[in-house]
Amino acid sequence: MSYTVSEENYIKRIYHLQQETGLVNTNSLAAEMQTRAASVTDMLKKLKTKKLLQYEKYKGFKLNEAGKKAALDVVRKHRLWEYFLVEKLQFDWDKVHAIAEELEHISSEELVQRLDNFLGNPSFDPHGDPIPDRNGKIPVINQQNLGTIPLKKIVTVSSVGNQSAEMLDMLKHYHIALGTPISVLKRFEFDGSLEIKVLHRNACIISEQVAKNVFVHDVQ
Amino acid sequence: MSYTVSEENYIKRIYHLQQETGLVNTNSLAAEMQTRAASVTDMLKKLKTKKLLQYEKYKGFKLNEAGKKAALDVVRKHRLWEYFLVEKLQFDWDKVHAIAEELEHISSEELVQRLDNFLGNPSFDPHGDPIPDRNGKIPVINQQNLGTIPLKKIVTVSSVGNQSAEMLDMLKHYHIALGTPISVLKRFEFDGSLEIKVLHRNACIISEQVAKNVFVHDVQ
DNA sequence: AATAAAATTTAGACAAATCTAAAAATATTA
DNA sequence: TAATATTTTTAGATTTGTCTAAATTTTATT
Known part of the structure; x- marks a missing residue:
């Protein structure tokens, strides 16, 4: 169909x-x-x-099930194309969404499968979102947002909740990207903001709103 | 626009x-x-x-001029995507046309320019057709169809006139591809068919109709 | 429970791109 | 050159996806 x-x-x-x-x-x-x-x-x-x-x-x-499978086919295409745009064409990750919105509607099944192989069958897109496989199966990852992490524990950034250009721009400014090692130094009870330490960078403070949109997992 | x-x-x-x-x-x-x-x-x-x-x-x-430029933008995209499909995704050259017909309508200028660079700024697509540059300038090549080549002269296949799946399938059967060295051994006056020799292959005979659609240039 | 507010659907219209059938213009031919 | 054939355009309809305004249903409030 x-x-x-x-x-x-x-x-x-x-x-x-x-x-x-x-x-x-x-x-x-x-x-x-x-x-x-x-x-x-x-x-x-x-x-x-x-x-x-x-x-x-x-x-x-x-x-229903048929509808979900149809949705996952589109999501799969969107995320594979985003991966292509960032990893092969060197786009910044905050510039790829609109283009992927067009590319996701290209219909060839074989194209998607060959693209997937060409990219090395990635499991996560440049924003850390899981890429469904051709059967609609979604890889899972144990992640929590930065606000819930114990102080001083070093974790790895795995995905970003809010993917607006504004948010992605802000994260770029903080040098936060997927795979970045990061730890929480202090939590300010006044407004929920966090002092954080990004590897090779000075400590800095992020708002609670940002913290809730940065998802992390244990270092492998 | x-x-x-x-x-x-x-x-x-x-x-x-x-x-x-x-x-x-x-x-x-x-x-x-x-x-x-x-x-x-x-x-x-x-x-x-x-x-x-x-x-x-x-x-x-x-x-008019504006129309021609608009056409060349589409032709440029079509041929770059065909190049991508064949060279990066390993599609057979006779399977890419329909997919490129969809991809050519993706609108981002920056995408096209990055794709061009990623592919190494190719001048000709997998069928040997010239790829216009971003200003609409088309590379030229001195080529003639196989029917006009002197006997025994070794030339290189540079493009294919009729690009139907049927023709491309037939050329695959003869082991004729772009860049293939080829020479004409004999011309049959009866029906204009040619005996040809493809490097590393036995001599074989092609119809006049095929010959007229195989374009060649001098070996560099 | 009656009424007001909010959410949702229906009815009817519109623009884009296509179609059929008929009319108009151009080209061919006897 | 008059009649015929071909090509092209017009007129009006259809489909898809959208809209506005009005009607209907559900939810919230007094």
């Missing part, structure tokens, strides 16, 4: 929203898609007809 | 047709695009409004 660009975009967004909230509602999807609630309703009818969606009028909706 | 996928496809086809015939007419473009003459007329009006086309009703049409 293949889908239009618009269908794929809706499917992908619904997938991400239902990861957080279970059932998805019309207005939140409209906000994510930067469109109107009426347009969402129109598309929901189409996706239900194509048997990708559990949906009852006024009751919310979520992808 | 950026264009829709449909506009880009029309622009590209008009470019190729006008290379052969100067002025292009509605029916031949409709045939190339596998659409109806009425649809072509509709698009011609749009392209004229966007000042890409010299067009007078019933009189035929051709791209």
Whole structure:
């Protein structure tokens, strides 16, 4: 089965929203898609007809198994292309999202598989997000956000929650990238900000909001 | 200026047709695009409004300078992606056309320039067609079809005229690829077929139709 | 529970790109 | 050159994805 660009975009967004909230509602999807609630309703009818969606009028909706697999196919393509753009074409990681949004809709199955092999079958994209395999299986990693790590413990940055250009720009400024060794020196109770130490850098302070979006795992 | 996928496809086809015939007419473009003459007329009006086309009703049409530049941008992307698919992803050269038809519409200028650099700024695509540079300048090469080459002279295959999957499949069977050294041993006047010798292969016979689509240049 | 507010859906419209059928213009030929 | 054939354009319809405004349903509040 293949889908239009618009269908794929809706499917992908619904997938991400239902990861957080279970059932998805019309207005939140409209906000994510930067469109109107009426347009969402129109598309929901189409996706239900194509048997990708559990949906009852006024009751919310979520992808069924077929819908989730379709979403994971798009997510897989998006993240493989992001990996390509950063690792092969040397793009900065905060510049690749929009381009990957276009590339993810290229339809050839064989292209995706060859790209995957060419890249060395990576498990995580440049933002640390897991890349589903061709069957939709997602690699797991034990990670916590920086705010929960014991003081002085050295850990490795594994992914970033908020992936806005603004956030990625800020992390670049702090010299925080995937794989960066990092430790928390002090927690300020006043506003939850943290004094941190990045390898080879002076200690500095990050806000609680930043800390919650930096995910880390134990050093291997 | 950026264009829709449909506009880009029309622009590209008009470019190729006008290379052969100067002025292009509605029916031949409709045939190339596998659409109806009425649809072509509709698009011609749009392209004229966007000042890409010299067009007078019933009189035929051709791209102006802006139109040609737009066409060359698409051709450049198409050929760079074909090069990528064959040289990096190891696709057979007869399998890449359809995928490149999708990739050529990805819009990022920076992507194209980085891809070009990543590939080593190639001058010719896997079918031997020249790749325009970012300014639309096309590399030239002195080439003739196999039918016009003196007997026994060893030349190098530089490009292929007819790029249908059928033709490319046939050339694969003859072990003719770009860069293959080749010579003509005998010309049969009866039907114009040629006995040829491909390096490391037994002599064999190709039809006049094949010969006319195999372009060669002098060995460097 | 009645009413107000919020969320969602329906109805009807629009733009892009296509189509069919018919009309108009041009080209061919007897 | 008049009749015929071919090519091209116009007129109007269709599909996809979107929109606005109004109607409906659900949820929250007094």
